[in-house]
Amino acid sequence: xxxxALPADFLRAIAESFPADFLTREPAELQEYGRxxxxxxxxxxxxxxxxxxxxxxxxxxxxxxxxxxxxxxxGGRTGLAGGAVAxxxxxxxxxxRMTRMEPxxxxxxxxxxxxxxxxxxxxxxxxxxxxxxxxxxxxKGSSTVGGNIATNAGGVKVIRYGLTRQWVLxxxxxxxxxxxxxxxxxxxxNNTGADLRQLFIGSEGTLGVITEATLKLxxxxxxxxxxxxxxxxxxxxxxxxxxxxxxxxxxxxxEFFTDKCLARVQRHRKLRSPFEASSGCYVxxxxxxxxxxxxxxxxxxxxxxxxxxxxxxxxxxAQAQELWSLRESISESLSATGVLHKNDxxxxxxxxxxxxxxxxxxxxxxxxxxxxxLFGHIGDGNLHVNVMKPDAVEKAxxxxxxxxxxxxxxxxxxxxxxxxxxxxxxxxLKKDYxxxxxxxxxxxxxxxxxxxxxxxxxxNPGKILDA
Amino acid sequence: xxxxALPADFLRAIAESFPADFLTREPAELQEYGRxxxxxxxxxxxxxxxxxxxxxxxxxxxxxxxxxxxxxxxGGRTGLAGGAVAxxxxxxxxxxRMTRMEPxxxxxxxxxxxxxxxxxxxxxxxxxxxxxxxxxxxxKGSSTVGGNIATNAGGVKVIRYGLTRQWVLxxxxxxxxxxxxxxxxxxxxNNTGADLRQLFIGSEGTLGVITEATLKLxxxxxxxxxxxxxxxxxxxxxxxxxxxxxxxxxxxxxEFFTDKCLARVQRHRKLRSPFEASSGCYVxxxxxxxxxxxxxxxxxxxxxxxxxxxxxxxxxxAQAQELWSLRESISESLSATGVLHKNDxxxxxxxxxxxxxxxxxxxxxxxxxxxxxLFGHIGDGNLHVNVMKPDAVEKAxxxxxxxxxxxxxxxxxxxxxxxxxxxxxxxxLKKDYxxxxxxxxxxxxxxxxxxxxxxxxxxNPGKILDA
Numbered sequence: 050x051x052x053x054a055l056p057a058d059f060l061r062a063i064a065e066s067f068p069a070d071f072l073t074r075e076p077a078e079l080q081e082y083g084r085x086x087x088x089x090x091x092x093x094x095x096x097x098x099x100x101x102x103x104x105x106x107x108x109x110x111x112x113x114x115x116x117x118x119x120x121x122x123x124g125g126r127t128g129l130a131g132g133a134v135a136x137x138x139x140x141x142x143x144x145x146r147m148t149r150m151e152p153x154x155x156x157x158x159x160x161x162x163x164x165x166x167x168x169x170x171x172x173x174x175x176x177x178x179x180x181x182x183x184x185x186x187x188x189k190g191s192s193t194v195g196g197n198i199a200t201n202a203g204g205v206k207v208i209r210y211g212l213t214r215q216w217v218l219x220x221x222x223x224x225x226x227x228x229x230x231x232x233x234x235x236x237x238x239n240n241t242g243a244d245l246r247q248l249f250i251g252s253e254g255t256l257g258v259i260t261e262a263t264l265k266l267x268x269x270x271x272x273x274x275x276x277x278x279x280x281x282x283x284x285x286x287x288x289x290x291x292x293x294x295x296x297x298x299x300x301x302x303x304e305f306f307t308d309k310c311l312a313r314v315q316r317h318r319k320l321r322s323p324f325e326a327s328s329g330c331y332v333x334x335x336x337x338x339x340x341x342x343x344x345x346x347x348x349x350x351x352x353x354x355x356x357x358x359x360x361x362x363x364x365x366x367a368q369a370q371e372l373w374s375l376r377e378s379i380s381e382s383l384s385a386t387g388v389l390h391k392n393d394x395x396x397x398x399x400x401x402x403x404x405x406x407x408x409x410x411x412x413x414x415x416x417x418x419x420x421x422x423l424f425g426h427i428g429d430g431n432l433h434v435n436v437m438k439p440d441a442v443e444k445a446x447x448x449x450x451x452x453x454x455x456x457x458x459x460x461x462x463x464x465x466x467x468x469x470x471x472x473x474x475x476x477x478l479k480k481d482y483x484x485x486x487x488x489x490x491x492x493x494x495x496x497x498x499x500x501x502x503x504x505x506x507x508x509n510p511g512k513i514l515d516a
Numbered sequence: 517x518x519x520x521a522l523p524a525d526f527l528r529a530i531a532e533s534f535p536a537d538f539l540t541r542e543p544a545e546l547q548e549y550g551r552x553x554x555x556x557x558x559x560x561x562x563x564x565x566x567x568x569x570x571x572x573x574x575x576x577x578x579x580x581x582x583x584x585x586x587x588x589x590x591g592g593r594t595g596l597a598g599g600a601v602a603x604x605x606x607x608x609x610x611x612x613r614m615t616r617m618e619p620x621x622x623x624x625x626x627x628x629x630x631x632x633x634x635x636x637x638x639x640x641x642x643x644x645x646x647x648x649x650x651x652x653x654x655x656k657g658s659s660t661v662g663g664n665i666a667t668n669a670g671g672v673k674v675i676r677y678g679l680t681r682q683w684v685l686x687x688x689x690x691x692x693x694x695x696x697x698x699x700x701x702x703x704x705x706n707n708t709g710a711d712l713r714q715l716f717i718g719s720e721g722t723l724g725v726i727t728e729a730t731l732k733l734x735x736x737x738x739x740x741x742x743x744x745x746x747x748x749x750x751x752x753x754x755x756x757x758x759x760x761x762x763x764x765x766x767x768x769x770x771e772f773f774t775d776k777c778l779a780r781v782q783r784h785r786k787l788r789s790p791f792e793a794s795s796g797c798y799v800x801x802x803x804x805x806x807x808x809x810x811x812x813x814x815x816x817x818x819x820x821x822x823x824x825x826x827x828x829x830x831x832x833x834a835q836a837q838e839l840w841s842l843r844e845s846i847s848e849s850l851s852a853t854g855v856l857h858k859n860d861x862x863x864x865x866x867x868x869x870x871x872x873x874x875x876x877x878x879x880x881x882x883x884x885x886x887x888x889x890l891f892g893h894i895g896d897g898n899l900h901v902n903v904m905k906p907d908a909v910e911k912a913x914x915x916x917x918x919x920x921x922x923x924x925x926x927x928x929x930x931x932x933x934x935x936x937x938x939x940x941x942x943x944x945l946k947k948d949y950x951x952x953x954x955x956x957x958x959x960x961x962x963x964x965x966x967x968x969x970x971x972x973x974x975x976n977p978g979k980i981l982d983a
Contacts (some may be wrong), residue, residue: 156758157865157897179762201707212705215682228957235864237896238679239935240668240718241942241953242962242980247714251707268761291623294735295646338805397702398624429704430624468706475708486708490695494969495709501968502961513709 055095055140059116063098067105072098072140082141085126085133086188087478094121094135101146103221103229103260109142110258110507111227119510122254124196125167127188129393130476132200132253132512139510142258144195150174158266159218159235164195164259171264180266183210187377195259201251203472205376208428209301209337210267212472213250219263220246225256225503235263248498253474254509256502273301274336274344275369278351279328279359283405286330286427287398289356296347298339303428305332310379310422317382320374323361332357333376379424380433388438389422390451394462395471398430404465408434411461415454431471434458459485475513483513522562522607526583530565534572539565539607549608552593552600553655554945561588561602568613570688570696570727576609577725577974578694586977589721591663592634594655596860597943599667599720599979606977609725611662617641625733626685626702631662631726638731647733650677654844662726668718670939672843675895676768676804677734679939680717686730687713692723692970702730715965720941721976723969740768741803741811742836745818746795746826750872753797753894754865756823763814765806770895772799777846777889784849787841790828799824800843846891847900855905856889857918861929862938865897871932875901878928882921898938901925926952942980950980 063072073079074096083092095118100106113120119139126133135141144165151161153175160175160182168189171182184197186204196202198220202213210216220232232246233239249257280286286305293300308327314320336344351357363369383389396404405423412421420437436454438447459469459482468486470479484492492514499506499514510516530539540546541563550559562585567573580587586606593600602608611632618628620642627649629638635656638649651664653671663669665687669680677683687699699713700706716724747753753772760767775794781787803811818824830836850856863871872890879888887904903921905914926936926949935953937946951959959981966973966981977983 154864154866156754158761159864159866201711203705203707207705211682214711215678224957224961230957230961231955232958234933235866236862236933236935236938237865238670238674238862238893238898238938239953240670240939241935241937241946241950243715243719243723243965244668244681244717245958245961248710250711252710256710287623294625395703395705397621397626398704399621399626399702426705431705466701466703468703468708470708471703471705472707479708483708486706488698490691490697491699491712494691494697494712497968498710501964 055118055138056116059112059118062112063109066108070099071105072096082123082126082143083135085128085131087129087131087134087476090131090134090136090477092134092136093138094141095138097141097143099143099146103223106142106258106260107223107227107229110223110225113140113507114226114505117505117507119507121509122195122199122258124165124193124199125188125191127192128196128200128474128476129391130470130474130478132474132476132509133196134477137511144193144260147260153178153180153266154235157235159263160266161219161261161263162194163261164193166194168192168194168197175266176269179269181269182216182264183267184213184216187380194262194264198250198259198262199252199254200474203426203429203431205302205304205426207426208303209299214247216265217246217250217262218265220249220259221261222249222257222259225505225508230257248502251474253476253512255499255512255514256508258508270301270337272337273369274298275363275372276334277323277361277372277375278332278334278357279324280332280357281329283330284402285356286332287402289332289351290428292351292356293334297343298336298347300334300428301337302333302335304376304425305330305427306376306379306424307422309420310383310424311375313386313422314375314378314382317385318374318378320371320378322375323372324359326359328358331375333372376424383422383435383437388444388447390436390448392434392455392458393431393471393473394434394458394467394469395429395431396462396465396467400465400467401427401430404461404467407461408458411457415457429471455482462486477512480513480515521605522585523583526579526585529579530576533575537566538572539563549590549593549610550602552595552598554596554598554601554943557598557601557603557944559601559603560605561608562605564608564610566610566613570690573609573725573727574690574694574696577690577692580607580974581693581972584972584974586974588976589662589666589725591632591660591666592655592658594659595663595667595941595943596858597937597941597945599941599943599976600663601944604978611660611727614727620645620647620733621702624702626730627733628686628728628730629661630728631660633661635659635661635664642733643736646736648736649683649731650734651680651683654847661729661731665717665726665729666719666721667941670893670896670898672769672771672893674893675770676766681714683732684713684717684729685732687716687726688728689716689724690727692972692975697724715969718941720943720979722966722979722981723975725975737768737804739804740836741765742830742839743801744790744828744839744842745799745801745824746791747799747824748796750797751869752823753799754869756799756818757895759818759823760801764810765803767801767895768804769800769802771843771892772797772894773843773846773891774889776887777850777891778842780853780889781842781845781849784852785841785845787838787845789842790839791826793826795825798842800839843891850889850902850904855911855914857903857915859901859922859925860938860940861899861901861934861936862897863899863929863932863934867932867934868894868897871928871934874928875925878924882924896938922949929953944979947980947982
């Protein structure tokens with residue numbers, strides 16, 4: 050696709066009515082702001098703009114609407130699906146200057162922030178009050194509130210707190226026509242027709258631009274216990290999960306990874322496993338509360354009942370961090386020790402065991418002898434599936450083969466009622482596979498919504514759906 | 517508005533292709549199924565149909581679409597805003613025969629049910645497994661899953677569990693064109709574009725007909741403590757709330773009511789107050805967990821710090837039920853002891869104190885000497901405002917005056933960023949006031965959605981928005 054030049058009268062209007070530092074066409078900045086963490090697409094935006102206020106965003110979007118200029122809303126650009134990529138001359142609308150955070154409301158347990166506020170900054174802003182916004186994942190140092198909401202971000206605490214959707218009380222959104230909507234304010238309850246917030250949460254900037262949000266906060270968790278268990282296989286991971294959900298504690302994390310993931314973490318990070326013998330799978334379990342004697346009795350019973358083959362409980366914060374490191378270093382270690390093809394899928398928890406068994410058969414036929422590294426938020430039904438490139442295979446061949454083989458896996462995902470993107474979104478990367486998860490009627494309704502809200506097609510065109 | 521007769525060829529098509537007991541025009545049934553608990557509107561449906569399957573619903577809605585016949589989806593008809601009223605010859609689509617519940621999925625903690633399943637029936641279905649669907653309110657014995665979802669029902673446990681929206685994993689919806697959509701299945705995580713479920717939750721049957729749902733379940737709560745506190749006024753209710761949220765326990769209920777409510781409960785139900793002296797306001801607090809010694813110390817400190825003037829903790833289940841009865845008997849006692857005008861509003865918790873102070877001034881000028889009974893889920897910012905008819909005022913005059921005075925209160929609601937309907941919805945009853953909560957841009961977007969999803973305007977026309 051060619052990259053159309055920006056209309057001269059559009060650029061003139063911007064020069065006339067915005068500050069001098071509002072727009073840049075400097076090549077290094079175009080490169081930087083034209084891409085996200087996906088690193089698959091060559092960035093080619095036409096310009097980047099940096100508003101400071103909602104009023105500037107609204108005026109800018111109205112101008113884009115008037116001149117039919119496409120724009121790409123942009124936060125911390127930590128996405129993994131190309132949702133913030135600008136590769137066809139679009140204007141990147143970066144929210145990076147909109148980082149204001151208002152004082153924490155200690156009666157309502159809320160905080161109002163601009164969309165460019167960084168996730169970790171919000172955590173730090175709220176922590177002195179004993180409160181937190183429980184949206185938490187590896188990229189929290191760069192990801193922004195607006196990006197988290199636009200992608201309905203997940204993470205390692207979803208089993209305890211749910212997705213980002215659940216922690217947004219109010220949204221300020223600029224529509225495709227440049228109108229500012231204030232949706233739901235700071236209300237917990239507001240049953241006055243369709244909840245318009247929900248349209249924009251998770252829509253990846255294709256239906257509106259999120260400029261501010263009133264975030265719902267919760268108490269910082271109290272003392273947490275961290276455990277690592279060794280179990281033989283995925284079936285055992287799920288047996289333990291079912292048991293843990295009835296245990297005398299509150300689960301705040303239930304993550305799993307295979308021995309192949311652990312081996313690469315050990316290779317790359319020189320971390321030690323707490324176990325002498327290796328095992329097929331490992332479970333990182335974090336819990337909150339519970340009567341210590343009852344928890345102790347439950348732990349003892351896990352061995353007696355054959356639910357785990359080995360296990361350890363962190364004694365103190367340093368050991369807890371060591372156990373967490375084994376899980377948190379996986380992504381980085383896989384990338385550092387090889388070339389890989391990633392997928393982020395989800396299944397109904399009840400179908401995980403059957404799915405994984407059938408997946409093994411697909412891997413065996415599609416990737417004979419190739420290394421597969423599985424890990425993920427299995428308590429939410431979320432698996433990160435990573436195929437590692439064998440040394441003997443060329444990179445281009447590897448990716449072509451892997452992409453093609455995705456169809457077989459996604460067929461299986463569909464068969465078991467799963468999703469081809471659990472938490473990473475669709476963006477550009479998964480667009481061609483969307484109909485594995487969305488039936489024709491849903492695809493049509495998604496298109497209907499897009500046409501109704503953005504008839505000129507200027508908002509992040511080509512993301513999720515073809516422009 | 518006149519009541520159009522149903523087209524003869526529509527009725528013929530139904531007679532030909534549905535069971536004999538599918539449609540009724542029997543006057544007593546038209547009366548019964550044409551109304552909900554609002555009792556304000558005269559029912560006048562053209563017919564009532566009782567499908568047994570989603571396939572029948574889809575076929576019926578397609579027929580309505582073809583013949584441009586309006587329909588009103590109908591569950592337990594316990595709504596308080598006229599959302600299920602049929603007063604213009606519409607066909608009532610009752611889900612009462614669709615009550616199937618599948619076995620509880622004990623790995624995923626979910627259950628799939630048809631939309632006509634009764635709330636309490638779902639609770640009873642799940643309880644033997646130690647699980648519950650935490651959607652709970654007074655009408656649980658009649659309200660249905662479909663109705664709860666279509667109105668995003670609230671209740672007394674929202675502070676702990678959130679609204680119905682949060683406990684729906686999958687939705688099966690029949691569109692205005694008679695197409696069946698299966699939305700989200702049994703997935704916790706599924707970031708594949710806009711979340712279409714959310715469109716239908718809380719839309720009061722105006723965008724689609726909910727036929728089945730996969731409900732998310734949670735563990736039955738453990739031991740719960742129930743307290744009743746006496747405090748002088750609303751400001752004190754909120755001071756105690758702020759303190760309780762930082763207390764060493766998990767709040768599962770924070771309800772308040774005024775002395776005027778208590779007096780009517782005592783009059784009607786002959787219940788005793790646990791306190792010797794009367795007080796301006798009372799707080800019913802239910803909590804879960806917490807170290808007993810820490811909770812004890814916190815309770816003691818409430819008196820020392822002057823946060824409460826009196827208080828009692830239920831000893832055992834019978835006493836807990838007695839305290840709960842004081843709160844749960846309010847609606848019934850108000851109706852039994854007088855004629856009243858109700859409102860169900862919400863405010864940002866942080867604005868409640870200022871709002872209530874200004875509301876007093878409005879009441880003093882609008883309702884001089886009239887009795888106002890305030891109670892509600894104050895932890896969610898939700899107030900039920902009840903104006904009692906003075907004996908000396910005629911009923912018609914009273915309602916005319918009260919309805920007119922609502923504008924003054926809703927002006928104040930708008931000023932403080934509140935909602936004119938916290939949990940009861942809009943239906944017919946609050947339609948004329950919707951723009952106090954929804955700005956013009958939101959109203960337009962609501963209309964855009966309605967037009968996009970139901971272009972022929974056959975789904976519950978005239979509810980929420982004018983047809």
